[in-house]
Amino acid sequence: MKTKKIIASMLFIGFCLVSHAQTTNKSKTGDQDNLTKEYFSQIMGVAINTTTSTKLYQFVYDWLGTPYRLGGDSKKGIDCSKFSLAVYENVFNTTIGYNSRNQYDNVTPIRKSDLQAGDLVFFKIRSKSITHVGVYLGDDKFAHASSSKGVMVSSLNEAYWQRYYYNGGRPKKDEDRIMTADASNYKEDNK
Structure with missing residues (x-):
């Protein structure tokens, strides 16, 4: 007992x-x-309002400060398109394309005033082609891999980003996407 x-x-x-x-x-x-x-x-002045946003913000927070590396896809170094791809694969469980132009081909364009957390923002920096991409967080803020400072959060209202802003976009449905890995354009896309 x-x-x-x-x-x-x-x-x-x-x-x-x-x-x-x-x-x-x-x-x-x-x-x-x-x-x-x-x-x-x-x-950062960004309102958190949904579970998806929390997962998105957590992912971005974990990557803040990661150095920029052209063609990189890890925390040792990453470029803008690989960062947005990593966000979509890890937060939204979807693939959006491998470079900024390919990603733009796979979104439905959205006016700046209609952007929602998780949408992509595209820039044409000193080029006629899309050269940079970021992930919109809300309140005019977006996360991206900057060639000078690595993964960071910036404001669309900053003069530099206003000058080069091209368009926003929301990923198309899976059946409407075009997935290509055109390496000939890759290096110039990811500044």
Whole structure:
């Protein structure tokens, strides 16, 4: 009888420890989510309003400061189109294209005033072709891999981005997309 009580007590203590560990893990995840929300809402001035936005902001937050590297696709270095591709693959579970022009071919153009979190923003920087892409976050802010500062958040209202802004876009349905890997245009696309 005493053995059963000891075993029951040990099981109870084990259960309590496991429950505490799970609560601590959830708490850490919750703390990280709160840090992300606080960063984007207070520091960046972006309102967080949906679960998708939270997942998007968390992904961007995790990549902030990643250096720029033409053709890069990891936290060691990434370029603008690979960053937007990574956002779409990880946050929205979809593929949008491999370079900025190909990505533009796979969106439905959207007026600047109609942009929503997760839409893409395209720029023609000193070119007649699209040369840069970012992911819209809301409140005129977008995340992108800048060739000078790496992954960062910028404002569409900054004079530089206003000057080169081309259009916004929302990905087309899967059956309407054109996926190409035209390497001949790749290097000049990702500045």
